[in-house]
Amino acid sequence: MAHTLKLNIFIIELRRKREKNLLEWKEFYKNTFENTESGEISKEQFYSKFKENLISYFSDFFTENEKRTKGISLKSIDVIKEKNIFSGTFKGGLTGIEQEIYETNNANDTKGTLGFDDIATLIYYFKLWTPYDSNFGILMLQSYSSLGCNAEITDVLKKFFNNKGYTLKLSKFVPHEMVEHFKETSSIYQISFERKNLSTSTRHHLSPIYDDFPNVNAKLIFSGFRVSPERIWDKLKNNGIKLLEADITSLEMSENDQYVTIVSYEDAEGHKSNLNISKEDSDLKPNIFLPDSIKEEGKESPDLAKIENHTNFILEKIKREIGYTVDDTI
């Protein structure tokens, strides 16, 4: 059993601090790197300054998270000016805990120790696309199914932009095609209904134990079945029934809008994702797994050239999906 490579995609949006309007990347670069001394500078210079700033922000040490359990450092960064892409690698991993190193076939003789201040790192590939004429971008972060530093990397990036006077917002994104593929290959294994903030009388009625807690929630979980999504949706549509027909007035769940319905999907490989069907625009956001062919020969880490090509391919698909491309046939 090998480690699996994962890819996390985020749509990123930039705003000036305390401002509501989104900012175009061009404006960000101009406002941040252009001044009276430098005069008007080119896009190439902007990107070069951005890269330098990012390198110096990460510096030569590992940036640890707040709990000091993980650390990351920027290993390499390249710029493709024409495509508005910054790509490279972070190195990061566990720290803040003493670990002994052994060979897997020998549990008696230690090969060494990782101290409290040591860090065992893995390579994490990243790709940042900042379309010059647009107010959104894409961040792709590679991780491993068993370990990732996404939160740490995004936190540092947020702080980096914060230091420059901007707020960076990241929203998880999964390309439509991948969502559809996941839906087609998955089955529904669980449906849950959640009612938040039960009223005083309901709480008291359930048990006087909950009297003092105004934020008590009730959750009803139905599991132990596995059914294709189409079968459920067809049944609901054709028979005119609801997912929760019972009148659960005692839990304040008699009406549809009183609770949140979460449908849980699982594909053949055990990858899970939840869908909140009470929210109108919500969709499944399954994990994206990268094929093993992207791994470096004989290693579990990604081959940088291969992952570069693969993520470029995904990025082009995303551009088409979000409408950044132009139909050449017209």
Next chain:
Amino acid sequence: MIQFNIIEIYLGTIESLEQDVSGRKRYSVNVNFWIRTVPILITFLFLFANIFITDTVISYLISFISIFAGLFFALIFIVADKFNNRRYSLKFQESNKADEENSLYIKRYRIFSKQFVVQISYMIIVSVVLVVLLIALSMVVAAAVEMQNNIKMVSIIDSLSGLFTKNQYEFESIFFIRIFINTTIYYLLFQYIILLFLIINNLYKMMTEDIKM
């Protein structure tokens, strides 16, 4: 051949209205509502209210449409010219040409120009058709007035003989021709006015882009 081009321009206009500047079909519902349904609704509203185009209005409309038709002829050349200027401008030459945003901008501007040109062409055709129809209507109105006078003169003899004369049949036919031409003019005119707003909007976009450059 001419007929083919006119059909092509009409279909091209509908297609261009349905698309955004990236070439994606996004506004089919809007086109059906604003370009097809709204002119029909207003036309019937006017007909049911018994509002017909009079001689005075015909001359106003012909002047109004002629002015815009002239402007459209000039505009069609300006749009093509502006696209070429932009394509060969310094900003989009050599080193910057390969930049994603610049190449996309030129592609979007090309689609915008193409859409704009086909819409203007359609407006010119509609202008010509409207002017022809207005002249025809003017002639029909004049004929109807003349015939009405004739009918009045012979109506006493007709009423005595109890016959529906040839003149009355002709008057009825002219009345229906008048309604038909009126309906067509109303439909095309309201479509023309809606498209005119759209063209002003596109012109505004083009000019602001020019200022930005």
